[in-house]
Amino acid sequence: VPSEFDFIDWIRKQQRPNSLVQLGVGDDMAILNWPAADLLLIGVDQVLDTVHFDSNIHTPTQIGRKVMNRNLSDCAAMACLPAAAVATLAAPRDFSLAQSQDFYLAMRAAADAFNCPIVGGDTSSWDGKLLATVTILGRSAGVRPITRAGAKPGDGIFVTGPLGGSILGRHLDFTPRIDLGRQLANFATAMIDTSDGISRDITHICKASHVGAILESANIPIHPDAIELSRRDGISPPIHALNDGEDYELLFTSTTQPPVGIRIGRIIPEPGIWIESPDTSRTPLAAKGWLHNIA
Amino acid sequence: VPSEFDFIDWIRKQQRPNSLVQLGVGDDMAILNWPAADLLLIGVDQVLDTVHFDSNIHTPTQIGRKVMNRNLSDCAAMACLPAAAVATLAAPRDFSLAQSQDFYLAMRAAADAFNCPIVGGDTSSWDGKLLATVTILGRSAGVRPITRAGAKPGDGIFVTGPLGGSILGRHLDFTPRIDLGRQLANFATAMIDTSDGISRDITHICKASHVGAILESANIPIHPDAIELSRRDGISPPIHALNDGEDYELLFTSTTQPPVGIRIGRIIPEPGIWIESPDTSRTPLAAKGWLHNIA
Numbered sequence: 001v002p003s004e005f006d007f008i009d010w011i012r013k014q015q016r017p018n019s020l021v022q023l024g025v026g027d028d029m030a031i032l033n034w035p036a037a038d039l040l041l042i043g044v045d046q047v048l049d050t051v052h053f054d055s056n057i058h059t060p061t062q063i064g065r066k067v068m069n070r071n072l073s074d075c076a077a078m079a080c081l082p083a084a085a086v087a088t089l090a091a092p093r094d095f096s097l098a099q100s101q102d103f104y105l106a107m108r109a110a111a112d113a114f115n116c117p118i119v120g121g122d123t124s125s126w127d128g129k130l131l132a133t134v135t136i137l138g139r140s141a142g143v144r145p146i147t148r149a150g151a152k153p154g155d156g157i158f159v160t161g162p163l164g165g166s167i168l169g170r171h172l173d174f175t176p177r178i179d180l181g182r183q184l185a186n187f188a189t190a191m192i193d194t195s196d197g198i199s200r201d202i203t204h205i206c207k208a209s210h211v212g213a214i215l216e217s218a219n220i221p222i223h224p225d226a227i228e229l230s231r232r233d234g235i236s237p238p239i240h241a242l243n244d245g246e247d248y249e250l251l252f253t254s255t256t257q258p259p260v261g262i263r264i265g266r267i268i269p270e271p272g273i274w275i276e277s278p279d280t281s282r283t284p285l286a287a288k289g290w291l292h293n294i295a
Numbered sequence: 296v297p298s299e300f301d302f303i304d305w306i307r308k309q310q311r312p313n314s315l316v317q318l319g320v321g322d323d324m325a326i327l328n329w330p331a332a333d334l335l336l337i338g339v340d341q342v343l344d345t346v347h348f349d350s351n352i353h354t355p356t357q358i359g360r361k362v363m364n365r366n367l368s369d370c371a372a373m374a375c376l377p378a379a380a381v382a383t384l385a386a387p388r389d390f391s392l393a394q395s396q397d398f399y400l401a402m403r404a405a406a407d408a409f410n411c412p413i414v415g416g417d418t419s420s421w422d423g424k425l426l427a428t429v430t431i432l433g434r435s436a437g438v439r440p441i442t443r444a445g446a447k448p449g450d451g452i453f454v455t456g457p458l459g460g461s462i463l464g465r466h467l468d469f470t471p472r473i474d475l476g477r478q479l480a481n482f483a484t485a486m487i488d489t490s491d492g493i494s495r496d497i498t499h500i501c502k503a504s505h506v507g508a509i510l511e512s513a514n515i516p517i518h519p520d521a522i523e524l525s526r527r528d529g530i531s532p533p534i535h536a537l538n539d540g541e542d543y544e545l546l547f548t549s550t551t552q553p554p555v556g557i558r559i560g561r562i563i564p565e566p567g568i569w570i571e572s573p574d575t576s577r578t579p580l581a582a583k584g585w586l587h588n589i590a
Contacts, residue, residue: 022334026503027442028372028487029338029433036331039317042414043324044381044430048421077323086339088428119337122428126343129423133383135339135430138324147322192323208321 004123007100011121014108018117020083030119032084034139040083041138041145043074049129053172060099062172063132064106070195071136072114072176073248077193079146079185080138082116082178089123090131107134114178143185148208151190151253153269157213158261160184161249163198164226164240171246180250180260187258197245198264199285203273205253212272215242215265215285223247242275243288299418302395306416309403313412315378325414327379329434335378336433336440338369344424348467355394357467358427359401365490366431367409367471368543372488374441374480375433377411377473384418385426402429409473438480443503446485446548448564452508453556455479456544458493459521459535466541475545475555482553492540493559494580498568500548507567510537510560510580518542537570538583 008025015024023031034040047067049055055063068085075082087107091100100123111118116136160180177193184191190205198220202213217238226240253267265276274282303320310319318326329335342362344350350358363380370377382402386395395418406413411431455475472488479486485500493515497508512533521535548562560571569577 023440023442027444028369029336029375029431029440031373031440031442032335032337034329034333034335038329040327040329040335040432041324042327042379042381042430042432044383044415044417044428046383046385046417046419046428048385048419048423050423051419051421074323078326080324084337086337086430088339088341090341090343090426120339122339122341124341124343124346126346126424128343128345128426129421131385131423131426133339133341133417133428135337135381136324137335137337145318145324145326147318147326149322 007097007123010101011104021117021119024117024119025121032119039140039145041078041080042135043071044133044135045070045074046131046133048131055130058172060103061106064103065110066172067132067134068107068110069174069176071134072110072178073193075136075138076177076181076250077191078138079143079181079191081141082114083137083139084117084119085111085134085136086120087118088121088133090128091125092130093125093127095130143182146185146188146191148190148192148205151205151209151211151267153211153267155189155253155255155267156263157202157215157253157265157267158258159194159198159221159249159251159264160261161247162221162223163194163247163249164223164237164244165229166225166244166246168225168229170225174248176248177250183260184250184252184258187254187256188252189254191250191252194247194249194251195245197243197288198251199242199288201251206271206273212268212270213265214268214274214276214282216276218278219264221262302392302418305396306399316412316414319412319414320416327414334435334440336373336375337430338366339428339430340365340369341426341428343426350425353467355398356401359398360405361467362427362429363402363405364469364471366429367405367473368488370431370433371472371476371545372486373433374438374476374486376436377406377409378432378434379412379414380406380429380431381415382413383416383428385423386420387425388420388422390425438477441480441483441486443485443487443500446500446504446506446562448506448562450484450548450550450562451552451558452497452510452548452560452562453553454489454493454516454544454546454559455556456542457516457518458489458542458544459518459532459539460524461520461539461541463520463524465520469543471543472545478555479545479547479553482549482551483547484549486545486547489542489544489546490540492538493546494537494583496546501566501568507563507565508560509563509569509571509577511571513573514559516557
């Protein structure tokens with residue numbers, strides 16, 4: 001079994017210069033020069049074997065990409081720019097140095113796409129299952145962060161892409177909507193990434209904004225994967241689009257139609273989430289979003 | 296089983312105002328006002344069941360305190376002030392909401408001691424063992440960070456307290472040496488916290504500083520726990536002091552005798568770590584420090 005120190009020595013050699021980084025991997029902490037005008041955003045997300053991936057099927061490359069992209073997607077949701085990340089890996093004892101390296105290189109490739117250096121981490125072997133975390137720092141860089149609070153009655157509800165069926169593979173291989181997030185910051189009154197299923201994601205916005213929402217069933221864009229999954233499990237494509245989660249699109253509210261975004265509903269003053277049919281009849285929508293369990 | 300959302304709702308209500316925090320737990324990311332003059336330091340450390348604690352013996356309170364204090368100890372090693380933290384918890388399905396709350400409150404009490412708010416996190420249940428991480432942000436706040444690099448031939452090697460036998464209990468209940476770290480910043484040429492055992496911790500300093508070290512066996516302060524443990528396992532107290540780890544004292548080098556710190560050796564130009572007897576005979580010291588495995 002390769003030691004923790006071999007892996008860290010190897011990681012140290014993979015580092016490249018970055019203007020924010022004064023000291024990277026290899027000390028007790030990394031040292032960053034934080035841009036004086038920038039708000040600092042911070043978030044953390046973990047991925048667990050049998051919950052967010054299945055180590056019997058998925059490769060270290062897929063797992064590394066997913067854990068980094070989930071965090072980059074949080075930056076997209078806040079309309080900030082990724083600035084730096086740290087990561088942890090807890091690996092079963094038979095996880096090889098080569099697998100650890102594949103995992104790291106996949107994280108790094110995902111982060112490199114947004115100029116986000118990995119500046120630190122912690123790694124351990126154990127008699128347990130694979131688990132990884134990434135903590136990401138984002139910088140406002142001239143754009144006001146968008147939170148879940150701020151949706152107002154009358155705002156439209158928008159989503160940046162089709163939904164449902166991500167379990168067929170997209171949940172492991174998606175592009176964080178960083179660029180869209182920045183672009184939408186001038187329009188969005190509230191924003192979140194679609195990780196839990198929009199039936200649940202919209203409740204997070206409504207709760208934080210003290211409003212309710214009507215989703216218009218005919219307008220919700222359905223991903224081809226939702227149709228394919230429907231063929232297999234008999235659950236209708238719109239239900240998949242509402243509840244599946246892990247599309248990692250942006251769900252946001254806006255008073256006007258922004259340059260990007262499909263309008264799927266509207267904000268109302270009264271609490272509660274409703275689904276509206278084309279005949280304008282309404283049904284309460286239960287937040288049945290996916291509670292992250294792949295098994 | 297309580298849901299992730301119940302726990303997060305509860306955490307949200309535990310938050311208290313902090314001047315750095317513009318938005319805390321509950322959105323995709325937290326938002327901080329970073330002090331313009333301050334360098335930002337970041338580190339992450341995980342604790343794993345059967346590696347850093349034993350969930351059959353140790354309480355959620357002990358585990359929460361340990362994971363936060365390990366990270367605060369990294370701030371001490373860099374001579375920075377803790378600024379904010381985020382945490383993750385992966386818990387077995389039978390881990391109760393009350394246990395999660397105990398875990399959180401212990402983390403928070405440890406962080407509160409240094410005015411360090413917990414501003415975000417991620418929590419999941421799984422068919423796996425307990426694992427927690429903390430990512431900590433530190434700020435330079437007027438003091439130059441101290442790294443592992445910077446030790447010079449002729450420097451003395453110092454430690455802030457007695458070593459060995461922490462496995463008897465101290466590894467779960469120690470005070471991070473934040474105040475000492477700040478105080479020593481004017482003296483230390485290199486610094487690290489003693490987590491792996493000083494035989495290994497000193498190699499980290501020597502490697503980063505491109506120097507060697509001589510530890511003087513007669514001067515290494517031995518903790519009463521090392522003596523107690525020696526009675527049980529027959530391994531001599533000095534060997535425990537050199538190799539046990541998890542004392543979470545500060546090990547540092549300095550050209551002069553600082554106001555605190557026990558002198559235990561000196562830096563030499565040639566690579567290599569030696570242990571020197573009172574008769575001045577030297578033996579190469581193997582880095583046998585503890586590789587974090589409690590089982």
